[in-house]
Amino acid sequence: MLQFKLVLLGDSSVGKSSIVYRFVKDSFDEFRESTIGAAFLSQTITLEENNQVIKFEIWDTAGQERYKSLAPMYYRNANAALVVYDVTAPDSLMKAKSWIEELKKKVGNEELVICLVGNKVDICEEDDTKRKIEFEEAKDWANDENLLFYEVSAKTGYNVKEVFQKIGEQLYEYKKAEQANKGTQDNSNITSNIRLQEPQASNPTSCC
């Protein structure tokens, strides 16, 4: 089993926590229990392609503007980031973009998998005039930035599982490449436990 840390970012009204709730509830698995904590959730999935089991530890962040400065504490050592916006709220994509810029600048991990997600497409299905951000617009931007991209609905569950499947696949690819790079010196099976936590160099509670 591979274990990855995924951080959730996005404005407070975009429904980022709901997406994860939907994901965890829909992926009920009688063999493995998931965790639903205050703002921490964990869920395992099995990759369709190769039956690789992947466990996500999902770290939620506070979306309110005033708590923006707390985010670095959450995204350090992350393997993946889910950056969420609301397709009916134009400002929320702007904020998502600024999160992605920050992630790229601050997280010194070139293999950080970032997925941009537009939520609340169910509202547009009922009334298309509510849509403020076109699929193509966001998709093109995500392509230019080399991100994964999905539109989802936490309410109906549309595309939610797919997001996590895709992130899992990507993470698996990176891991596989990393193992291959290590070459023969390390014969350990890819499914064995891999240490993902990096030593924490900074001293986060000192203010200056």
Add this chain to the structure above:
Amino acid sequence: MSFKDNILNEFDPLANNNNASRSSDSASNINEPHKESIDDENKKTNDGGHIKPVVNKNNVKNTNKDDINILSDIPAINAERETETVVSNNLKEKHQYGDNDRVNNADHLPVAQINETKEEIDSNDNYYDFQEFLEQFKKPTAEPLVKYTRSFLHNFLTQRSIWTTKEQTKLINDFKVFIFDKFLIYEPFKSMDKTSLNNAQEGIEKLIMGKLYNNCYSPNLKKLLKNKLIKLDDGHEQDLEDDLLIKRKFSEFGFIKPTYLDISFKDANKKSNIIIDRFINISGQELDKINKFKSPRDKIVCILNSCKVIFSILKHNKLEQNGADSFIPFLIYSLLKNKIMNLPSNLNYIERFRHEKFIKGEASYYFSSLQAAVNFIMNMDKSSLTIDNEEEFDKLYQDNQVKLKLMTEEIEKEKEHVEKVRSRHISQTSPSEYITKPLDEAANALAFKFNDLISTFSDPMHTHNTEVSEISVENANSEESDDLDYIVGMINDKENRHILKNLTSMFPDMLPEIIEDICLAKKYNLGECVDALLSLSD
């Protein structure tokens, strides 16, 4: 010279860089039953059989002949260790006939990871039994490990009067890497499965941090050095400055209302506010225990339990689906209301001395959240808050400032008064002072024993040692002052009643009998009880 020789003779902790890079978790995959009967083990110990004394004084003295200052430190270590052994056996006996068989209960898992206990692919990383580790550590085959540890502790404590925070972190981490490797060489650790080995690694961390606590935890280090007139290094000094800064912020912004932090709930009426205050209070009591425990793991469990209580506030108010958007403001609000001492020092201590392989999962999330919240408060000013009615805020702020000023003045007066009384006292030096002294010492010794017992041996979920010193002092005056079992039992009972009371007030709609049943089933572990009650109320 090999590292082994090095550590036993002229161990220079800073020189052992070459060990730092070794992998610490290349665990064996032997799947043999990991749990021996502790009761049997315990009998062996009590029969005075073949288990070697943990500390061999001669050995220590010989290997460190040339060190300055040995004698003042080493006997202290010995005494402490011996106390532990005696006390732990007492504690176990108590548990053998008590119905709360906590220490020996292999099924008992920390609340931190209860959600993951059914994980079948991973080994059970969450199994934790410090007693079991100590029994294993005392086995003759593990003697080299005991020697390494003792030598490390001795050198750490005597080679210098102060290490910087960076040096301490490196020394202790290097030692863990070193000893984790040695676990793979010596029985009984050598043939252990991953779960038991993990427990041993947890155990050694707790053991050494218990011994080095006063030298590593900044507030205690300051007290220690004050007597020796040595100045603190910058790292530890910074911890203390941060402690002071957040204390000031707690006073300055302690008056704020939930709305200032974007906390809103649908039916904000008086009744729900009272309930929320009660929860906030309980989460504070849980977090306050962080100052009562020495090991990084125990401190993290305090954080976790405190956060579980906050999570139950969210559930009660149907806010849990908002995730961190609701959780973080409540956490900050709880900190401002509860004003727990020395949080920055505690957090930095955990960060420095909790081995990285253990920093994961839900506990790690709450730890990071607390760090983030503490940072937020340290930088807090008016612009950090949502203020709808500026006039009202300014008035509350000013009123609070006036109140603080009055309080400071009162404290000053009190101090002066105490000084006066004391100086009068000294000049008169009544004989009675000397007569009462031995009694005080007995009380102190007992309190020390208990502090040691509890902080070194028990989990934060199990014991509530705020009352420890009270009780032990009370009893020091009675004939039963040496009856440790009796006191341990009293502490447990008192703590259990306390937990039951808290839970009843947190879940007013639930029948008290049901709550009590759950407490019994969950062995009065607050975090687990909260989880169970929440799922029932769903």
